Amino acid sequence: MKRAVLDRVRKTGARDDKPGIPAKKGLRGGASRAGNVLAGAVLALVAGWALRPGWFAGHSAIEGVPAERFRPPGPGHPFGTDQLGRDVFARVVHGTAPSVQAAVLAVALGLAAGVLLGLLAGFFGGLPETLIMRGVEIPLAIPSVLLSLTVISVLGFGTVEIGLAVGVTGIATFARVTRARVLQVRASPHVEAAVLAGGRPARVLVRHVLPFTAGPVLALAALDFGLVVLAVSSLGFLGYGAPPPAPEWGALVAGGRDHLATAWWLTVLPGLTVAAVVLAAGRVSRALQDGGEA
C-alpha cells in the first residue's frame, strides 16, 4: 500500500511550499541537508551491520549469559538483554544481514524484471506494449501483502523466499516508471539519430535509452528499499523468515511479544530500528529525486 502512496504522491508532485519566501527557504534547506546526511549515515551504518556485524556488536547474538537476563538498556547493553540473557543490540546487528539480504533481493527482483519489461514496452510500443503492461498489472488485483503470502505458501519459509515474495509485488511499479521514462527518451533527437544511423534496436536500447532511465529508477529503488524493509520485517514478524534462533528484525520483535509487560525494550528497540531504516530510505529517495530534477 505504501509503495502506491508514495508513487501517487510523487506523481501529484506538488510542493507544499509556496514560491517566494526565500528567508525561510535557506534555513529549511540547511536543515534538510543535515537530514539527508543523517539519513545517508543511517543507511551506511546498516550496511556495515549487514556486512561486518562483528565490528559493531561486542556480544554474541546466539549465546546468552543466564545471569544477565532482562537487563534494561544501559551501559554495556545499549538495547538491554532478553529472557536468555542475550544482548538485544547484538541480535539486532546480527539480524541485519538476513533482513537486508531479503530486502535487497526483493528490490533487485522488482528492479530487474520491472526495468526489462518497461524498457521493452516503452521502446517497441503497440501490441507488445499493451500485452506487457496489462500482464504486469494483473497481480495488482491482489492486495500486495496477500500476494506475498500466496508466494510464501508455495515456496516455504526463509530469507530468500521472503525476498522473492516481496519482490514480486514491486515489478509493476518499476515497469511503469521505466516505461514512462523510455517514452520520454525515445522521442529525443539522440535516439532518433542512433536509429537513423542504423543502430540495431537492442544496441540502441542498451546504449542510448537505458542509461537515461537510471535516475528515476534509482530514486524509486531507494524508496522501494524502505517499503520493502517494512514488508520483509512484517513477514518475519509473522514467522515466515529463517527459523529461530537466527535473529531477524521482524522475528526479534515477535520474540519479544511474550515479555511485553516486563521488558519493553525487546520489542520497541528492534521495531524502532526498522522504522529508522524506512525513514532514512525515504529521505534518500527524495534527495535523489530532487537531485535528478534539478
Add this chain to the structure above:
Amino acid sequence: MSRSPDRTAVPRYLAGRLLQAAVVVWAAFTVVFAIQRLVPGDPVELMLSGRNGFEAVPPEDVARVRAELGFDRPIIVQYLDAAVSALRGDFGTSIQTGRPVAAMIAEALPATLELGLTALALSVVAGIVLAVAANLPRGGAARALPGLAVSLPSFLVGLVLIQLFALRWPLLPSLGGSGLPGLVLPACTLAIPGAALVGQVLGRSLAETLREPYCETLRATGASRTRVVLGHGLRNAAIPAVTVAGVLTGGLIGGAVVVETVFSRQGIGRIVQFAVSTQDLPVVQGVVVVAAAGFAGVNLAIDLLYPVLDPRTVRRPAQRVRTVKA
C-alpha cells in the same frame, strides 16, 4: 443544449466498470492458481513435510493426497474445475481442519469487517484532520506527521499500544478482547497507515486547490485562510482524494493480517496467517480470492461514485489517475 450524445454514456460507463471488476477478480483467481500450481516445487510434498521439509514423506501418501486434491489431473482441467467451483462459492476444503473453506471464511468475515470498517472510518477522519491542519497557518508538524507514520511497522505500533494502554495503564483489553473495548487498539493500529495516506494525498490536493484563482480571490476579499480551507477548499480537494480509497482498502486488507496476529483476534487475516504457516493452499486461495473480490468491489464503488462527485469523468474517464496497487 443537446444532451443526446450523453444518453448512452452512463450505461456504457456502468457496464464497462462492472466488466472490469469481474475481470479483476478473475485475474486474481488465475494468479493465485498459477502461483500455486506452476511455481517449481511440489505443493503436496511441501504441505505434508511441514515447514522445513526435513521429514521424508512416504510416496504413497503423497500420491493419495495428490489424488484427493485432484492435483493428478491435467492442469487445464484443474483450472476449469476450480474456476467453476469458485463461481459457485466453493473453494474446496481446508487440509488442516477438513472444513469447507467457504464456511471458515464466512465465520471469520464479520470480525474482520468490523475491524476494517472501524479502521477505515478512523483513518478517513484522522486523515482529514491532518490534511486540514497541514494547510492551516503553522501546520508544519501536521505536514511531517504522515511521512513519519507510514514508516512505522504496524506490529510495532500495535505492541506499543498494548504496552501503554493495556499493561501500563490497564484501560483496555490487550489480547482478543471482544466488543467495543477490544476493538479500540486494533482499529487504531490498523488505521494509522491509512490516516497517513489520506492525510498525504488530501493534504496535497488541498494545497493545490488553495492555489486556484477562486481561492486567491476569496482570500483577497478578506476571508481568513481557515475559512477558505474549511468552507471552500476541502470539498473540492476531496474529489481527487476519493481515488485513494481503493489503495486504502488494499492496505487495510493486508494490514489486517498483521494486526489480527498482534492482537490475537479471530478473523480472515488470522486464518490466512495460519494457513500460510501450515501450507494450507485451498484456504490461502479462498481468502485471497475473497479479498480480491472485496478489493475490486471497493474500486468499482469508487468508479461509480466518482461521476456523481465530478460529472466530467463520464465523458473523459481516461483523465482519472488509476492506482489499483495496494
